[in-house]
Amino acid sequence: MTYCVAARLDAGLVFLSDSRTNAGVDQISVFRKMTVFELPGERVMVLMTSGNLAVSQAVLNVLTRQREEGADTLWNAPDMFAATRLVGAAVREVYRSEAAALHEQGVDFNVSMIFGGQIGTEQCRLFQVYSAGNFIEAGQECPYFQIGEAKYGKPILDRVLQPDTSLDEAAKCALISMDSTLRSNISVGVPLDLLVYSANSMRVTHFASIDEHNEYFRMIRGTWGERLRQVFAEIPDPSWTNPDAPGSLVPPSRVHQPLRMEPVNTAHAPYVTPQVLAEEPGKDQPN
């Protein structure tokens, strides 16, 4: 699997990707999932990919192959929306050539991308491209996108990231989100690629390849876990015995009872019928 996260902030863009690929658990490799397209002074674009690695690489191949003079490419797209349409078109081209053969062998056409950057005088923009080649853009309310193993690292992003978060803070937040993912999911692994793009700089100014020896990431990994446990210890434990204590779990006015099943063969306990849900047929059954 993969974990990639990117944020669009007032101050610029932050991209972070891991580099583990796996086929099952026994074929693990390192492939970098972040690719930079840069014409210094004119445009900077960053593409991160997750999903089937052969599909991701085929899409990159389409995006970078030789074209006839005057064709639309990432190098001449007038703005990020047009550039993202080219990425989507590349996904669709690979779909047309690959999906049927993959399907025959029971392999999904599965690819997901984050694409962002800045072209000319336009502001920074950030997109998520789906395997159907369509895409959405990040806005003020949700300034980040994740692809791959996104869930472990989502809570910290939800709690911290705002459009006015600084680039350094956002990079730190992305690294903490990655740390949580690395700890809980073995299919995500170092080295990491971290790219921080400062709005209107029109070139890659800050890039780091982060492995297990990286001093800053080691500090994050150690400090964050330790401080988290410290904060955890400082929060009062639930009070059961004194219902009048501040932060009581059970207010004195109420007695809480769990749902119980009683033995059916005793005199005092009648048979309890579990609730049955009136249900429409079909797929939309509650979970």
Next chain:
Amino acid sequence: MTYCVAARLDAGLVFLSDSRTNAGVDQISVFRKMTVFELPGERVMVLMTSGNLAVSQAVLNVLTRQREEGADTLWNAPDMFAATRLVGAAVREVYRSEAAALHEQGVDFNVSMIFGGQIGTEQCRLFQVYSAGNFIEAGQECPYFQIGEAKYGKPILDRVLQPDTSLDEAAKCALISMDSTLRSNISVGVPLDLLVYSANSMRVTHFASIDEHNEYFRMIRGTWGERLRQVFAEIPDPSWTNPDAPGSLVPPSRVHQPLRMEPVNTAHAPYVTPQVLAEEPGKDQPN
């Protein structure tokens, strides 16, 4: 969806479940997912379910229906292993009667359970039961199980829970794990059922039904997020400009470069062939 978590500690067991069920996004209901089987002084068992709600309720129905005299039930099982086998057998019975009809309408036979408790002089035990009716038991190294939307709330469990964690701390940890899940996933919702079982008490001593007005849970939700942001702010931002600073992202001895794609139609940039992965055919393609 659902989120349930349970931990087996030296001091006893902690169970926490949400109560949201949804079929798609437009049919949302409240169903309690925790059921208690208690013979005070002799046995306490707790079952939490996730997956298709009709399947879960059918399994409960099998477990609690009237049986002939002397049949094996949760009320006479000699130990928790035997009791868990009865839960697994109930899942298999429901599978036999339901799975074919569900399959015809494209519905998966999807159920997952956490079952734990204490019977007689045996120690507390905790099991996870799969939809095939087989099961695993929690041990010292991994003292907790989760079912449903497990990923958001996993990092805090991985960082905090140990076998010697106290029951109150484990309850607090479960509530924080639930809070992270509630914030990041709309398919999980209050009220929550929290049950803390103290080893050898042989009765339910601590139970709370927690809604959005619960004072302790409100404190957790407010304090945890706030303190997390505080700790986050205290961790130094990455240092880019001074590579000799402690915690530098890029050591002075190395220059890091991202993977780049260059324009193909300029004289100085030759065509770059993306790496191609030698690949065995079939499903095990790297992701």
